[in-house]
Amino acid sequence: MNRTIGLLRRELLSTFVSPVSWIILVLFLLVMGANMYLSVLAVQGDLRQLVVSSYGGLVFWFMFLVIPPLVTMRSLAEEQRQGALEVLMVTGISDGSVIIAKWAAASIFFLTLWICLLPLWGALSFVSQVEVGILWTTNLGVLFIGSAFIANGILASALTAHPLASAGLAFTFNVALFMMHFFANLFRPGDIELLWIEHVSAIHHMVDELARGILDLRVLIFWGSLTVLSLFLATRVLEKRRWS
Amino acid sequence: MSVIAERKKKARLHVIAQVILSIWCVFVINAWIFHTSIRSDWTEDGVLTITESDRQLVEGLPGKIEVVLPLNMSPGIENQLKTRILVKAARWLEELSHVDPNKLSRPVMIEVNRDGEKWERERIRRVPVLEESDVDKIHFFFDDRRISVAPEELASFRFPTVLEPEGNAEILLDKSREGIEAALRRLVTEDWSKIYISQGSGEPLLEENRQSSMAALRDDLEARGAIVEPLRLAQTDVIPEDADLLLIVAGGVGGFEPLGAAVVRSIDRYLESGGGVAILLPATGISGLEDLMARAGISVSPGLIAEEIPLEQGFVRPAFVAVGRDVNPDHPATASFGLQIMDARFSPARALQVSGDAEALLYTGPGAWIERDGQMARRDPAESPGPRIVAAASDVGSGRLVVAASWTPVLTEFWRGDSRRFLLSCFGWAAGDSLPLGAGREPVSRKVELSPQFRNSFFWTAIFVLPSCAFIGGLLVAAVRRRKA
Known part of the structure; x- marks a missing residue:
């Protein structure tokens, strides 16, 4: 446990001193800030609609699909390429610890990006009543869905030794998950298939549930279980190096 | 060497088995949770919370009701607002359908x-067939019957007019939740209740569509499946036999002419025979029904209720307003409000007293007092504050009587908020509805006034201040890193 925490600390330090992270943060705030400003105008100041619009629009999903692969692409792939992973392995740290530390560091950075947007909501709270409950559920959704996307990124990073290939693979995983929602058009309300598609649809979870203040245990369990599965698979992939 | 190869082979098999097992576990967990939904509403006003009455409504539906919402999505601020309210209503219907998908799809x-093709398919498939003109309405289908609900029935809008071309377009009152509830009841109920509203003694007009009329009240009652008719009590002393509710609005801009003895006798007979009567009291003078009310255990104190009303920046101002805060959770007329703290405003309002079988329905907060002179709302030391009754109910024979302390909330200008919900619920009870309407919470509007000053400051905060802070943070980290290196 102590080794995992030590490794996590090292990962966090390297993430937050990396210029790339700060560039991502600046660009993220610029794009999401502009998106929020335009959304305020588009929804004519209706704060409930603003949450749905800011956390369910095109710009939001673009960021959500692009940032996790960028954050995770170097985490294992780069170390594999440079041979640093072998050095890490001989120190006696387990594969699971490595995976968890890297995933936790990337998730914390990803969550930090979204937390940095909260001052804008704070600014809005000076002129109107911002619903804290809805912001909680929305950011909980960002945490859970984002963690699953990052876990996919870690899995992709474990599968290849090339950062760009890893980013591409993670992006493909996440887009595939994201695109599941569009199969909903093939079914009618009441069809069990449609309910299953909604069970795995990030858009449905974010736009129809969390951004409207509805917290459904199914959403948390689906994304939580997906995160655990991806991390477990990543551990097995890493372990493969020992016996191949 | 062969031992190592054998171990590697075993390890590979183990990993494959573990991977399959883990995927299976994830599938089983999700299959279990798929059928076990635990949902909670985190909105502050519980706007998506399914109450017990919502649950009863859906579970009590006699068969499967299908809902279709064709949207035109045309540009223009009016259409945008209407689309927004329709989508909101659809969202609530979706939430309701979770109660029992076999009753409400x-x-x-x-x-x-x-998606013209889908619309064409859906249009023809439905019985009765949907027409081209049926877009931008919610359609409910049940047993070859259809009820269509237009956005105007789900919300009150304000749009720029010729006289006010620069006025803001906005949703004044969002009643989508109640509108849906009423439409569902209308669809499955054959027996529509008939409500008579008193006219001709100085009451606000029912027909005229003005702020000082009762047009909004009439529209609301009709949207709930009631047939609303005026009844000129000054000209006739006969209460129609088909009346489920007689609503006496004992007030008006020009004063109210008290009802005569013959009318009071027929109202008494009507009540005894199982009718429902709701009386909204005048601010000054009498309604003529005081003796009848007293026999039912409800009496009116002299003077008007006054309270200190909070203003902006922490100031308070005493005014002739009674703010109904606490409802009686045990009475069927108000049980659906539960222990909600209300904000039902009645102004000016008389204070009621109850005795015998009569029950108070709504109380003010502890800061209200009775101003006896009725000239200026200023509390004297002798006027002690305390909760005052602003509405009461009583069973008279087999009939039901409701008395509210003020007539003004039924004016179109004031027909909104908790006073509207409360009165609708009381009217429903008096008319004999088993499930009083109006208990659904109206969503609280949370809007930012988009003034030029706000736009400007929010623009710079969003586009410049936050990214700049991050940029400076990045520079500081780089500087520290360089110094350490």
């Missing part, structure tokens, strides 16, 4: 402009 939303 999830709404089928069709964007007519983008």
Whole structure:
């Protein structure tokens, strides 16, 4: 446990001193800030609609699909390429610890990006009543869905030794998950298939549930279980190096 | 060497088995949770919370009701607002359908402009067939019957007019939740209640569509499946036999002419025979029904209720306003409000007293007092504050009587908020509805006034201040890193 925490600390330090992270943060705030400003105008100041619009629009999903692969692409792939992973392995740290530390560091950075947007909501709270409950559920959704996307990124990073290939693979995983929602058009309300598609649809979870203040245990369990599965698979992939 | 190869082979098999097992576990967990939904509403006003009465309504539906919402999505601020309210209503229907999908199906939303083929298919499939003019309405289908609800029935809008071309377009009152509830009841109920509203003794007009009329009240009652008729009590002393509720609005801009003895006798007979009567009291003078009310255990104190009303920046101002805060959770008329703290405003309002079988329905907060002179709201030391009754109910024979302390909330200008919900619920009870309407919470509007000053400051905060802070943070980290290196 102590080794995992030590490794996590090292990962966090390297993430937050990396210029790339700060560039991502600046660009993220610029794009999401502009998106929020335009959304305020588009929804004519209706704060409930603003949450749905800011956390369910095109710009939001673009960021959500692009940032996790960028954050995770170097985490294992780069170390594999440079041979640093072998050095890490001989120190006696387990594969699971490595995976968890890297995933936790990337998730914390990803969550930090979204937390940095909260001052804008704070600014809005000076002129109107911002619903804290809805912001909680929305950011909980960002945490859970984002963690699953990052876990996919870690899995992709474990599968290849090339950062760009890893980013591409993670992006493909996440887009595939994201695109599941569009199969909903093939079914009618009441069809069990449609309910299953909604069970795995990030858009449905974010736009129809969390951004409207509805917290459904199914959403948390689906994304939580997906995160655990991806991390477990990543551990097995890493372990493969020992016996191949 | 062969031992190592054997171990590697075993390890590979183990990993494959573990991977398959883990995927199976994830599938089983999700299959279990798929059928076990635990949902909670985190909105502050519980706007998506399914109450017990919502649950009863859906579970009590006699068969499967299908819902179709064709949307035109045309540009223009008016259409945008109407679309927004329709989508909101569809969202609530979707939430309701979670109660029992076999009773209420999830709404089928069709964007007519983008998906013409789907609209055409859906249009023909439905009985009765949907017409081209049926877009931008919610349609409920049950047993070859259809009820269509227009956005105007789900919300009150204000749009720029010729006289006010620069006025803001906005949703004044969002009643989508109640509108849906009423439509569902209308669809499955054959027996529509008939409500008579007193006219001709100085009451606000029912027909005229003005702020000082009762047009909004009439529209609301009709949207709930009631047939609303005026009844000129000054000209006739006969209460029609088909009346489920007689609503006496004992007030008006020009004063109210008290009802005569013959009318009071017929109202008494009507009550004894099982009718429902709701009386909204005048601010000054009498209604003529005081003796009848006293026999039912409800009496009116002299003077008007006054309270200190909070203003902006922490100031308070005493005014002739009674703010109904606490409802009686045990009475069927108000049980659906539970222990909610209300904000039902009655101004000016008389203070009621109850005795015998009569029960108070709504109380003010502890800061209200009775101003006896009725000239200026200023509390004297002798006027002690305390909760005052602003509405009461009593069973008279087999009939039901409701008395509210003020007539003004039924004016179109004031027909909104908790006073509207409360009165609708009381009217429903008096008319004999088993499930009083109006208990659904109206969503609280949370809007930012988009003044030029706000736009400007929010623009710079969003586009410049936050990214700049991050940029400076990055520079500081780089500087520290360089110094350490």
